[in-house]
Amino acid sequence: MGTTFHGPSPWSHITRAIGTRGARCAAIAYVGQDAPNLLPLRAGDVLVVNASKAAVRAHATSPAALAYYLGKGVRVLSSPTLHAKVIATNRRAVVGSANASENSTFADDAVIITDDPEVVASVRKFIDGIDEITEVDQVFIDNANREWEIGRAVPIPGVTGRFRDTEADFLPAPVTRMFVKHAIDYTPSLTEQHLMEQPRPRQRTTAGPVVKYQLESLRIDSPSAVRRGDVIVFVSADDEWIYAPAVVVSDAVRIPRSGGAVLYFLRIRADLPPLSLSDAAAALADLGHPGPRLQTDHYVRSPTLRAALLTLWDF
Known part of the structure; x- marks a missing residue:
């Protein structure tokens, strides 16, 4: 060797x-x-x-x-x-x-x-x-x-990386950029699988300590405004479910031989369940947002709507 x-x-x-x-x-x-x-x-x-x-x-x-x-x-x-x-x-x-x-x-x-x-x-x-x-x-x-x-996570020289392991630090403070996007199921190419395996640990099996946080990936085929630190709320493709916020924790990673597609890594809270889209819409209406456009991919400009979406999971 x-x-x-x-x-x-x-x-x-x-x-x-x-x-x-x-x-x-x-x-x-x-x-x-x-x-x-x-x-x-x-x-x-x-x-x-x-x-x-x-x-x-x-x-x-x-x-x-x-x-x-x-x-x-x-x-x-x-x-x-x-x-x-x-x-x-x-x-x-x-x-x-x-x-x-x-x-x-x-x-x-x-x-x-x-x-x-x-x-x-x-x-x-x-x-x-x-x-x-x-x-x-x-x-x-x-x-x-x-x-x-x-305690809570605090910076220690040489220890903390691009993000820290705490509930308080899971989301940016404040959340100023949020997107609603539909989750799309697809089979990653061999190149994408290689990219995804490089920076993240293997998925936990049933043994060992339970971890709240997991890393997932997001492929975007066309130019996008998404950047590190953005919060994304995913909706299922059938408009049945809305998922807890995910945080973009990487810059765009170009996927070779993909025609310009890029890969982002997302951090999610694995302990937070998805909610029924209809229940979420009703809760948002009670919070003063009767038209949250959850069935449409969009950038959430309203600060109060961003806050209301986060409250669905008690953030």
């Missing part, structure tokens, strides 16, 4: 590189709720994180992810001074800037992956030498969950 450099989206390479037999050890300062997908560890592995009160309150390290690893038999330790991001297997080492979090999949991170025995040994020695270590157990997790509920 030798030594290779991977950036700015290295996590697919990291996940693949550490999929080897034998015990692995990792010192990854901040692990978000998506960490088990990015960093799939198993019984016998060791994970050192920064699960200090500050990191947990800032929603940089997720107690749910730590609990998942504990349930898998991983030995989890916390060091409040840890800022490194290194991993060692029996044959490879990963050294770089990538935290195990959804933010990292959108940040411009980079890593070196090598099978140099001296580097592998040095990474293991570094991890073994980390001091101020606290064993993470169920009592630790219970306390961390309380800190998580108290």
Whole structure:
């Protein structure tokens, strides 16, 4: 294998590189709720994180992810001074800037992956030498969950990416640009599937911690006014349902060999159910908007209508 450099989206390479037999050890300062997908560890592995009160309150390290690893038999330790991001297997080492979090999949991170025995040994020695270590157990997790509920996501240098994992920060403040669009079912091309797999973690299975947020994609075939930070409310193609707001979290990504089509990535709240379009229209009428044009794709110019649409899901 030798030594290779991977950036700015290295996590697919990291996940693949550490999929080897034998015990692995990792010192990854901040692990978000998506960490088990990015960093799939198993019984016998060791994970050192920064699960200090500050990191947990800032929603940089997720107690749910730590609990998942504990349930898998991983030995989890916390060091409040840890800022490194290194991993060692029996044959490879990963050294770089990538935290195990959804933010990292959108940040411009980079890593070196090598099978140099001296580097592998040095990474293991570094991890073994980390001091101020606290064993993470169920009592630790219970306390961390309380800190998580108290806190909110705040910027931590080198941690927060293009968006943060909180309800308060899910939507722009204020919401000044909103679109109503019909959801269109289609089968992505192989090129689109490749683009969608690059920046986002694999979909969660039934195992592991429950995550409120998911990433979806939006293909637009013709020039569009959509841009990063916009809020989109989708309506089903049959005009039966209206879906909770989605936030555009990327710039347009050109789809090769598509005739000019582009792809946007959207962040959605997976815990918010769709509503009947007729019920939504009635609720909006009660809020003073008897003609919200939910069956027509349009840019929502009215600030009060934007606010009313958000209240359908208690935003």
